Amino acid sequence: MHHDSAEVSGAIVAEMSDTFLAHREGVIVVIEVYLDESGIHHDSEITSVSAVWATKEVWTNWTLEWLKAKAPVRIHHSADCHNFNGEFKGWSKDHRDDYVVNRILPVIRDNFIEGHFAAVASGEFTKQLKDRHQLAIPPAWIAEGHYSICLSWAIRAAWDLLAARGEKNIAFVHENNDFGSIALKTFGWLEEKYPDRSATFAFGSKMRYPPLQCADVLAFEGNRQMRGGFYNKPRRKPLEAIDPVGNRFGYLKYDKSEIGPMIDFSAEFLTRAYGELAQ
Numbered sequence: 471m472h473h474d475s476a477e478v479s480g481a482i483v484a485e486m487s488d489t490f491l492a493h494r495e496g497v498i499v500v501i502e503v504y505l506d507e508s509g510i511h512h513d514s515e516i517t518s519v520s521a522v523w524a525t526k527e528v529w530t531n532w533t534l535e536w537l538k539a540k541a542p543v544r545i546h547h548s549a550d551c552h553n554f555n556g557e558f559k560g561w562s563k564d565h566r567d568d569y570v571v572n573r574i575l576p577v578i579r580d581n582f583i584e585g586h587f588a589a590v591a592s593g594e595f596t597k598q599l600k601d602r603h604q605l606a607i608p609p610a611w612i613a614e615g616h617y618s619i620c621l622s623w624a625i626r627a628a629w630d631l632l633a634a635r636g637e638k639n640i641a642f643v644h645e646n647n648d649f650g651s652i653a654l655k656t657f658g659w660l661e662e663k664y665p666d667r668s669a670t671f672a673f674g675s676k677m678r679y680p681p682l683q684c685a686d687v688l689a690f691e692g693n694r695q696m697r698g699g700f701y702n703k704p705r706r707k708p709l710e711a712i713d714p715v716g717n718r719f720g721y722l723k724y725d726k727s728e729i730g731p732m733i734d735f736s737a738e739f740l741t742r743a744y745g746e747l748a749q
Contacts, residue, residue, distance in 0.1 A: 501637050502529055503628045505644040506685035508549075508693040509592070510617045516696045517616040518589035518723075520689035521624040521642075522681065523632065524582060532581040533680045539573045545676045546574065546683045548690035571711065578684055578712040584631075585685070587692035588623035589723040592616045598733045617649055618656045623722050625660055633667055640669040645682045687712065688719060696725055 503523040509516045524532065540546050543557050550556035551566060558566060592613065625642060632640055644653055650673060657671040676682045691708045705716070713719045724732060 500639045500641050501525065501632055502681065503625075503632075503640060503642045504679065504681040504685040505621070505624060505642060506682055506689045507617060507621070507645070507647060507649075508686075508689040510613055510647065510649060512613040513593070514613065515591070515593035516589055516693045517592040517613065517620055518587060518689055518693045518696065519617070519620040519624040520585060520587050520685045520692060521628045522583055522585035522685045522688055523628055524584065524681075528581050528583065529681050532577060532583065532684070535577045535581070536574070536680055536683070539577050540569075543569075546686065547676070548686050552690070570708065575687075575708060575711040578687065579714065583684060583718070585688050585719045586624055586627035586631075587688055587719060587721050587723070588620040588627065589692060589696050589721075589725075590616045590620060591696065591724060591726045591729050594726045594729050595724075595732065595736070598729065599737060614649060614652055618652050621653060621656050622660060625657065627720060627722060629660070629664065629667065629669065633664075638668055640667075642669060642671045643674050643679055643682065644671070645679075645685070646673050646675055692721065696723060 501523055502525075503521050505519060505521050507517075507519045509518055545557070547556060551558050551570065554561055554566065561569075595616070621644075628642075629640065642657070647653075653673075654671070661667075661669070674682065676686065687708070691706055695703075695706050695709060709719070710716075
């Protein structure tokens, strides 16, 4: 299609003006929601997705404090930190605990960041599906399905709460992963479900978008809370540290004790959906 120079220049000016307005204080307010996952490999005990959100001003302040608190660590990965891998290789337990408890967790606690954690006991689900219904659904398909479920729960929780507050411009940013096409389909389905809402969805790295490291903390610690049953033990200390009162981070989950009622329904659905593969 041919475009004359006036039409092209007009489009550029329009895009520039929108960008300018989006970054101008008090004109267009965009709420940034950052998403991260934990346990999306096919043999994971728990599959989970976290969403954390705050205003641009809060994220700006949080980022400055976070970069200072975690130095000289370049990128915080909770799993690496817990297991002394990557940048944390060679650290002592005391050094690691001081870094987590006294340096990075207070940065999350002291800035007004909210969030939601969504999870399914995928290992128990797969086991019961096989034992009770003798289904041979490929494990990777189940992992992808659980990831999509948890992602939709996390996005909807954030979207519903923010929409109820009157927030109309939401930017979802998900960490890069191997399930990008599934994430895009999941978000597309939610866009169709909520045609009256406006949001964007993009992928990024923990280096370029430091708040993804905040989502990483919630995804990892929530995942560990779920292991063995969410209700069978007190709230993990890191979760208490970032949310002492317990009113800033919500949880939507099916742990080992709750997964049973999902099995029969899921078995029937999977059998209809995949036919001969589910025999």
